[in-house]
Amino acid sequence: MYTWKRFVLLTFLLLISVFALDGRGGTEILNRGLVGGDNCTAFDYFSNGQAIKLCAQTELHTLALAASSSTTITIPAGSVVLGVSTRVTTAITGCSPNAYDVGTAATANLFADALATAIDSTNAGPVSRTFTAATAIRFQCDDGVDSFTGGVIRVTIHYFVITSATS
Numbered sequence: 001m002y003t004w005k006r007f008v009l010l011t012f013l014l015l016i017s018v019f020a021l022d023g024r025g026g027t028e029i030l031n032r033g034l035v036g037g038d039n040c041t042a043f044d045y046f047s048n049g050q051a052i053k054l055c056a057q058t059e060l061h062t063l064a065l066a067a068s069s070s071t072t073i074t075i076p077a078g079s080v081v082l083g084v085s086t087r088v089t090t091a092i093t094g095c096s097p098n099a100y101d102v103g104t105a106a107t108a109n110l111f112a113d114a115l116a117t118a119i120d121s122t123n124a125g126p127v128s129r130t131f132t133a134a135t136a137i138r139f140q141c142d143d144g145v146d147s148f149t150g151g152v153i154r155v156t157i158h159y160f161v162i163t164s165a166t167s
Contacts, residue, residue: 040161049166055079058156061139063092063148068140070105071155075135079159083126084111084137092117092151095141100148102155104135114142117151 040055055076063069075081084102092100098117102125103110112125137155141148 042163049163051163053161053163054159055161056156056158058154060089061153061155063139063151063153065094065148065150067145067147068108068138069148070136070138073137073155073157075131075137075157075159076161077132077134078130079161080130081127082158082160083124085124085156085158086112086115086122087154088117088119088121088151089154090150090152091119092148092153094149094151095143095146097142099142101140101142101144102137103140104138108138108140108144111137 039057040053042051042053057073059071059073061069061071086102092098095117099114100117101109102112102115102123110129111127112123115121115123137157139148139153
């Protein structure tokens with residue numbers, strides 16, 4: 001069952017999609033790409049520069065030969081994470097049972113639990129959560145005991161950033 005927060009978020013995303021597709025929504029849409037290193041699209045609704053940015057960061061992450069492995073990319077402080085998606089590009093080995101978790105140092109399975117380790121396995125783990133500090137994504141074997149002996153995962157963090165007025 002969807003909560004009211006998820007309903008509002010899904011409605012907002014739908015409206016953004018409509019504005020972006022037909023260009024008549026009264027918004028100025030700036031595709032910023034890698035300008036400033038933020039890989040975001042800014043939706044500028046106000047004349048004083050305040051905006052909301054929809055962002056994504058991706059990393060092709062080779063798992064450390066250890067019990068856990070953390071990404072180089074981080075969830076930016078103050079952002080609202082929509083979800084973290086993964087694709088196994090080289091089969092993950094070392095986990096028994098053959099499953100891994102996606103989370104943070106604080107919560108091992110925050111984004112996904114017991115994901116398949118086979119090549120081309122994917123997951124689009126939705127979550128709506130605010131992060132007050134920059135936070136890396138951490139992978140670990142599902143049992144919390146075994147260590148990775150191989151594997152590569154493409155991980156993408158999907159999030160919103162809210163910017164203040166410039167004047």
